[in-house]
Amino acid sequence: MAKIIGAVVVDEEKCKGCNVCVNECIHDVLALHKEVNSYGYHYSYMKNSDKCIGCANCGLVCPDTCITIYRAKV
Amino acid sequence: MELIDIIKQENIVYKKSKVLNDVVMHYCPGCSHGTVQKVIAELIEELDLQERAIGVAPVGCSVFIYNYIEVDWQEAAHGRAPAVATGISRLNPDKFVFTYQGDGDLASIGSGETLHACNRGENILIIFINNGIYGMTGGQMAPTTIEGMVTSTTPFGRNAELNGHPLKITELIAKLPGTSYVTRQSVHTAAAVRKCKKAIKKGIQNVLEKKGTSFVEVVSTCNSGWKMTPVAANKWMEENMFPFYPLGDLKDDIKDEPASKN
Numbered sequence: 001m002a003k004i005i006g007a008v009v010v011d012e013e014k015c016k017g018c019n020v021c022v023n024e025c026i027h028d029v030l031a032l033h034k035e036v037n038s039y040g041y042h043y044s045y046m047k048n049s050d051k052c053i054g055c056a057n058c059g060l061v062c063p064d065t066c067i068t069i070y071r072a073k074v
Numbered sequence: 075m076e077l078i079d080i081i082k083q084e085n086i087v088y089k090k091s092k093v094l095n096d097v098v099m100h101y102c103p104g105c106s107h108g109t110v111q112k113v114i115a116e117l118i119e120e121l122d123l124q125e126r127a128i129g130v131a132p133v134g135c136s137v138f139i140y141n142y143i144e145v146d147w148q149e150a151a152h153g154r155a156p157a158v159a160t161g162i163s164r165l166n167p168d169k170f171v172f173t174y175q176g177d178g179d180l181a182s183i184g185s186g187e188t189l190h191a192c193n194r195g196e197n198i199l200i201i202f203i204n205n206g207i208y209g210m211t212g213g214q215m216a217p218t219t220i221e222g223m224v225t226s227t228t229p230f231g232r233n234a235e236l237n238g239h240p241l242k243i244t245e246l247i248a249k250l251p252g253t254s255y256v257t258r259q260s261v262h263t264a265a266a267v268r269k270c271k272k273a274i275k276k277g278i279q280n281v282l283e284k285k286g287t288s289f290v291e292v293v294s295t296c297n298s299g300w301k302m303t304p305v306a307a308n309k310w311m312e313e314n315m316f317p318f319y320p321l322g323d324l325k326d327d328i329k330d331e332p333a334s335k336n
């Protein structure tokens with residue numbers, strides 16, 4: 001059976017760590033990093049990258065448009 | 075399959091619109107302004123309106139929208155964006171003219187201009203961000219502040235006897251004969267963003283087809299003004315703002331498929 005794998009790339013410098021994408025991700029892929037960017041925000045990153053299906057919900061709710069989403073069939 | 079194999083140009087399903095400038099927005103983390111402006115930029119790209127669109131910027135947090143969306147802009151005096159947009163759209167009938175205003179701009183100082191522009195049925199799209207507070211000046215009470223809401227000028231909650239009743243300006247505008255499409259949306263979840271995008275798209279098409287004023291209210295959060303985290307502010311909005319400002323179409327004169335079904 002074909003499986004769909006997604007990947008989320010967050011622009012770490014532009015992310016303001018608002019946590020809205022983490023809250024919106026129903027597959028528990030995203031989390032806020034313990035490190036901070038140069039503005040002092042805990043940026044969002046892919047914690048469980050194997051669970052991502054590339055649904056693009058995180059990108060839609062991101063107020064700062066710092067998320068790019070990729071999806072591929074395996 | 076490794077991540078490096080997925081992250082390729084041909085696999086992109088969602089990316090930043092080309093109409094958005096490559097600058098960091100000045101909004102607070104989690105502010106709804108960013109999401110709505112992203113949706114507008116995506117639609118301008120999708121409908122190929124970058125050369126035809128003229129926006130009118132308001133006074134308030136969202137004044138810097140002219141730095142973020144790469145179309146022609148005109149800054150208006152406080153609340154006067156619909157009046158300025160009237161002039162622009164009458165002189166340039168082939169352009170797509172829209173205003174982007176907050177509640178302090180549209181429902182307070184500019185209520186007269188807004189009502190009259192909608193009553194005349196100018197061919198403009200008005201996008202109204204309603205967060206129930208004056209976000210830029212420090213979170214004071216706005217006309218749209220709901221009863222019992224704590225702001226810096228109503229520390230014990232808005233009291234209707236003392237502070238008056240909250241103003242549902244979208245309901246007022248829906249009654250006017252000049253408007254063709256009046257709706258209320260939100261951008262707190264991905265589903266809501268998709269619905270809001272459809273509603274704004276319908277508004278843009280109405281304006282391009284010269285069907286009269288289209289008015290899209292977006293119930294938003296101001297998490298720093300409300301003194302909450304962005305996620306808590308979204309939840310508070312769902313529990314307290316939506317019962318008073320119910321989402322959905324208030325008026326749709328164009329009787330084809332409704333833009334949203336909430």
